[in-house]
Amino acid sequence: MKIDPNRLGFDIDGVVADTMHLFLDIARKDFNIRDLRYEDITCYMLEECLNLEEAVIESIVVKLLDGSRDEGLRPIPGAPEVLERLGADHGPVRFVTARPDDEAIREWMHRIMPLPPSHMDIVATGSFEAKASVLREKGVSHFVEDRLETCFLLQDEGFTPILFKQPWNREPHPFVEVKDWNELAALIDFPDRHS
Template identity: 35%
Template sequence: MKLTPDRTGFDLDGVIADTAETFLRLACEKYGYCSFTREDITSFDLENCIAMEQSLVERIFTDILEDSLSTGLTPMEGAVETLTELAMVTPEITIITARSLQQPVLDWIDVFFPARTRDAIKVIAMGDHNDKTRYIHDRKLQYFIDDRAETCMQLATAGITPLVFEQPWNRNRHNLRSVSGWHELREFLIP
């Protein structure tokens, strides 16, 4: 399977940004919840799979969303390199995130990506996991990479080809095509 680079979009958290690592690190360092690992996150709704109050889960995610840099959010392994290669073959890389704030994403991208890649990246912060289809259609994208299985199933129903970026929280929740990481995704994207 080959993806058309200029018709492919990406989710941010859990695909480009390693939000789970940041969440787990902050939960341990700031709040003393140190017994969880990424493998324990078996649901997109963390309060359903780890013993932590929902208000604390929300506080940690709010910190990450409002200031990704000061919370130490890092890119997923291979994301920067692959998107940098992609920027050489397509004029625009579209990121559609369920985050409602765009500026913290732009600030984060400015730090981790080379100038040419930053210039190619267009970020849409749309604020709703369940409304990505509209934005993907508006951008005339044919493919979308996301870690939320429910989003990918919605996209498939809407005629968009999703690729599920494998994470513990989407295992056994879909029958869609998956990618295990950026090393595999690169093979689909780079001609």
């Protein structure tokens, strides 16, 4: 499989942004929770896999999403380099997040990504279910996503999900899976600049 870069789109949290490491940082700094590891996050619904009070999880997630801690949000290794290459060769790189609003993550993307803002098309849908219609509108056929349930939703809608491997998506699935941005880059049909 070689993916046409013009038809490729990306989720942000867990694919481009290392959101769960920020979750662990906030848990440690604000709640003194020190025995939690990245590998412990084995499901997307955090209250189902983490031995934390629901109110604590909620409070951390609010801090995660409101942008107030985004100075501690790092890109997933390799993402900036691959996205820079995509943005240089093609139209805007398309990002579709299920976050309720795009303000904080847009500001972060503009600050962190080595791409001019005009080369990034960022949409926040507010729901996982709404991703498909946005992708269709934008002509995206292949979508890189870390939430397994969303991959199934997108497959049902005729898209080709690429699952970005994370501890919270280790269930059996039929999708192409990549473990990092190197593997993802290898699937992209970058134009050969020397030909």
